[in-house]
Amino acid sequence: MPDVIQLLPDSVANQIAAGEVVQRPASVVKELMENSVDAGSTSVQVAIRDGGKALIQIIDNGCGMSETDARLCFERHATSKIKEANDLFAIQTMGFRGEALASIAAVAEVEMKTRIAQNQLGTSIRISGSEVIEHKAVSCPKGTSIAVKNLFFNIPARRKFLKGSSLELKHIISEFQRVALANPAVSFSLSHNGADVYKLPQGNIKQRIVHLMGKNLGNHLIDLSTNTSVIRISGFIGKPDSAKKSPGEQFFFVNNRYMKSPYLHKAVMKAYEKLLPPETLPAYFIFFEVDPGAIDVNIHPTKTEIKFEDERMIWQMLNATVKEALGKFAVVPSIDFDTEMVIDVPFFPKSAPVSPPEVEVNPDFNPFDKDYVSRSSYQQASHKQRAPKGWQGLYQQEQGKGFDQQAERITQSSFNHAEQEPMVPNAAQRFFQVKNRYILTSVKSGLMVIDQKRAHERILYENYLTSLSMEPSSAQQELFPQSIELSAGDFTLLSEQSEGLSALGISISLLGQNTIAVNALPSNIKQANPELLIRSFIDSFKENTSNPAFDAHQKLAASLAKASAIPYN
Numbered sequence: 001m002p003d004v005i006q007l008l009p010d011s012v013a014n015q016i017a018a019g020e021v022v023q024r025p026a027s028v029v030k031e032l033m034e035n036s037v038d039a040g041s042t043s044v045q046v047a048i049r050d051g052g053k054a055l056i057q058i059i060d061n062g063c064g065m066s067e068t069d070a071r072l073c074f075e076r077h078a079t080s081k082i083k084e085a086n087d088l089f090a091i092q093t094m095g096f097r098g099e100a101l102a103s104i105a106a107v108a109e110v111e112m113k114t115r116i117a118q119n120q121l122g123t124s125i126r127i128s129g130s131e132v133i134e135h136k137a138v139s140c141p142k143g144t145s146i147a148v149k150n151l152f153f154n155i156p157a158r159r160k161f162l163k164g165s166s167l168e169l170k171h172i173i174s175e176f177q178r179v180a181l182a183n184p185a186v187s188f189s190l191s192h193n194g195a196d197v198y199k200l201p202q203g204n205i206k207q208r209i210v211h212l213m214g215k216n217l218g219n220h221l222i223d224l225s226t227n228t229s230v231i232r233i234s235g236f237i238g239k240p241d242s243a244k245k246s247p248g249e250q251f252f253f254v255n256n257r258y259m260k261s262p263y264l265h266k267a268v269m270k271a272y273e274k275l276l277p278p279e280t281l282p283a284y285f286i287f288f289e290v291d292p293g294a295i296d297v298n299i300h301p302t303k304t305e306i307k308f309e310d311e312r313m314i315w316q317m318l319n320a321t322v323k324e325a326l327g328k329f330a331v332v333p334s335i336d337f338d339t340e341m342v343i344d345v346p347f348f349p350k351s352a353p354v355s356p357p358e359v360e361v362n363p364d365f366n367p368f369d370k371d372y373v374s375r376s377s378y379q380q381a382s383h384k385q386r387a388p389k390g391w392q393g394l395y396q397q398e399q400g401k402g403f404d405q406q407a408e409r410i411t412q413s414s415f416n417h418a419e420q421e422p423m424v425p426n427a428a429q430r431f432f433q434v435k436n437r438y439i440l441t442s443v444k445s446g447l448m449v450i451d452q453k454r455a456h457e458r459i460l461y462e463n464y465l466t467s468l469s470m471e472p473s474s475a476q477q478e479l480f481p482q483s484i485e486l487s488a489g490d491f492t493l494l495s496e497q498s499e500g501l502s503a504l505g506i507s508i509s510l511l512g513q514n515t516i517a518v519n520a521l522p523s524n525i526k527q528a529n530p531e532l533l534i535r536s537f538i539d540s541f542k543e544n545t546s547n548p549a550f551d552a553h554q555k556l557a558a559s560l561a562k563a564s565a566i567p568y569n
Contacts (some may be wrong), residue, residue, distance in 0.1 A: 025052025
């Protein structure tokens with residue numbers, strides 16, 4: 001049998017390795033921004049075109065690279081961060097594997113210009129698919145500029161799996177936020193198709209949170225601080241009334257490195273227990289400072305999974321720290337020991353006659369009398385003694401009538417297939433509301449329970465779908481348009497959906513700086529607070545984004561229906 005095992009060419013090996021490091025344009029942004037931070041930059045500019053599929057450009061004012069380093073940095077496992085294996089357990093930089101630039105150059109067209117302070121001229125290198133096209137000396141400012149064009153141009157199978165520009169931009173914004181939060185002393189800017197998304201000046205962590213997430217969240221932050229010999233925990237958590245249904249404001253950082261940890265997330269949620277509205281998540285920006293030797297960051301290619309030496313201890317300390325912060329700001333309910341409690345005790349004069357309580361006793365009672373045990377000590381009404389008959393048939397009748405108990409969204413309900421149950425005579429007089437949530441009415445086969453909010457959602461959903469496909473909804477102009485400051489991601493989302501919202505009767509103006517003005521609302525919406533409606537719509541739209549059963553119109557209609565339906569009281 002002939003030999004069949006052979007070494008892969010470097011270009012093929014690099015493309016395979018790039019699959020772990022470069023998953024989408026956001027991965028490129030993350031790696032290049034972290035390299036800029038490691039280079040000691042105080043200013044990092046990020047420019048994106050078409051969601052990063054056409055262009056990703058990072059410009060920094062860091063230390064730059066010499067001509068030799070500029071050429072060597074595109075080789076696999078070439079890095080300045082570590083020299084031996086033991087350095088992995090004392091790593092302080094964001095990057096350390098030496099794979100990022102080699103992986104990016106394997107699947108894109110890359111142009112880099114860099115210069116160190118000691119040299120008058122810098123170096124320019126152009127690489128396409130791991131092949132060096134051009135290498136020359138150029139005049140350029142100190143620092144490094146890298147332009148990544150046509151990502152996955154040589155891997156059509158990978159490129160076709162990239163999502164639309166808006167979704168890819170959303171992922172890029174997430175990575176940008178993580179790096180920017182971890183480095184408040186560095187100024188960052190992000191632009192997409194020439195329009196500014198973020199301009200973040202240097203500052204402290206709270207200022208950075210406000211610039212990234214908006215002033216609305218900044219007014220609901222609680223300081224967090226604990227310092228022990230093992231770990232230092234600092235940062236900010238949001239007050240319970242600022243919790244949202246959609247994720248996006250939950251961040252853990254270990255030694256300024258972003259980390260995902262469902263385990264530690266449970267510690268935070270446990271501290272907020274019974275303080276949050278149902279199905280909501282609090283905002284938190286929590287920073288851990290530990291000895292680098294007590295953690296392991298070399299677990300996953302994305303370096304977002306970090307192993308602690310004693311994770312259970314970290315969990316307990318985090319939980320206690322969050323509880324302490326909530327209690328310090330009077331968020332956790334507490335017992336009031338200062339208020340004098342006056343117990344109303346009835347007053348009886350001393351001369352008033354006191355009659356002893358009378359207890360009726362049956363002198364013939366015998367606890368061992370079997371006949372007596374079988375007799376009831378009280379008489380039930382006759383209708384209580386009759387066992388219900390025919391209830392199995394009632395259950396069978398209700399089977400398959402379109403009441404899906406597992407449905408959590410209006411699209412999963414089966415209103416279209418439900419059998420129209422005729423009401424009994426005078427049914428209009430037999431509607432009952434239970435706990436301001438449910439409507440009960442009688443039908444021929446028994447009792448019908450209606451969730452009033454979801455029924456209203458369904459009605460609005462059908463109306464909005466009609467408005468999107470046929471004629472626009474009538475709008476009620478606002479006498480004084482309200483301006484709303486949003487996060488960059490939410491501002492981008494609304495700007496993309498503004499045309500559809502206009503067809504539904506919601507007119508907004510994009511004022512820039514992540515601020516909008518609400519000019520009109522649908523005339524059939526009784527929502528008095530435009531800001532509450534807009535923010536509820538954004539949260540609902542984010543939830544529906546991942547639903548593959550929705551097209552664009554259905555997502556828009558379902559999100560607005562959920563936001564504008566009557567709330568539970």
